[in-house]
Amino acid sequence: MSTPHVVVVMGVSGTGKSTVGRLLADRLGVPYAEADEFHPPANIAKMSAGSPLDDSDREPWLDAIGAWAASRTGLGGVVSCSALKRVYRDRLRAAAPGLFFVHLAGDRELIAGRLARREDHFMPGALLDSQFTTLEPLRCDEHGTTVPVMAEPAEITERAAAALAGAGEPPVHPRPHPQPEADLAGTENSTERSRGSN
Numbered sequence: 580m581s582t583p584h585v586v587v588v589m590g591v592s593g594t595g596k597s598t599v600g601r602l603l604a605d606r607l608g609v610p611y612a613e614a615d616e617f618h619p620p621a622n623i624a625k626m627s628a629g630s631p632l633d634d635s636d637r638e639p640w641l642d643a644i645g646a647w648a649a650s651r652t653g654l655g656g657v658v659s660c661s662a663l664k665r666v667y668r669d670r671l672r673a674a675a676p677g678l679f680f681v682h683l684a685g686d687r688e689l690i691a692g693r694l695a696r697r698e699d700h701f702m703p704g705a706l707l708d709s710q711f712t713t714l715e716p717l718r719c720d721e722h723g724t725t726v727p728v729m730a731e732p733a734e735i736t737e738r739a740a741a742a743l744a745g746a747g748e749p750p751v752h753p754r755p756h757p758q759p760e761a762d763l764a765g766t767e768n769s770t771e772r773s774r775g776s777n
């Protein structure tokens with residue numbers, strides 16, 4: 580029996596992480612975890628007030644998501660997380676080596692339109708520019724794939740699942756040792772890099 584992947588569905592606010600993440604988890608038969616549930620209340624308050632998060636705001640959030648991902652290693656799971664910068668993804672990989680990233684990518688106008696129509700969410704559409712400014716797309720040495728979001732959610736999910744199937748077994752890593760605090764503002768850390776499949 581194959582080893583299930585732990586998948587991070589990433590991208591800017593409104594790109595479809597929650598929508599596609601839930602569908603992908605159902606498709607794979609694994610649990611889904613929602614990034615917004617991992618924020619300290621202060622982060623929600625800051626974004627609700629119209630201010631973007633900075634690196635230090637995101638540290639406890641990334642660590643909580645990383646801990647969930649680590650708990651699913653070998654079992655499988657899907658978690659949403661904007662994971663906008665490479666150094667954020669390195670932090671997640673340090674906690675849970677072997678993560679597969681699905682970057683949901685779309686242009687600003689398309690996503691702004693979806694955010695404008697989304698109801699009952701704390702994230703103001705006015706923060707979208709800052710999300711795009713911060714975004715560092717997946718690099719070719721990162722284990723993952725990029726899927727355009729100008730399609731129906733079911734089709735996006737199929738494309739993500741196909742990329743995952745093509746990626747084979749998750750890379751085997753020893754259980755990570757506790758890491759010293761990484762400096763998000765610093766240069767890349769020494770996290771082992773997985774072979775990219777995108």
Ligand SMILES: Nc1ncnc2c1ncn2[C@@H]1O[C@H](COP(=O)(O)OP(=O)(O)O)[C@@H](O)[C@H]1O
Nearest residue numbers: 591592593594595596597598693697730731732
């Ligand atoms: N592929 C899609 N086509 C049309 N609307 C979408 C698509 N994916 C998501 N949406 C809608 O766009 C909005 C943002 O999606 P959501 O999943 O909440 O994004 P995120 O979790 O990345 O912030 C929601 O109202 C959702 O229903």
Ligand SMILES: O=C(O)[C@H](O)[C@@H](O)[C@H](O)[C@H](O)COP(=O)(O)O
Nearest residue numbers: 591592593615632637661662702
């Ligand atoms: O700034 C970030 O790192 C992210 O934007 C993150 O904070 C998250 O995306 C928000 O909680 C909004 O939630 P959605 O991405 O679901 O809109």
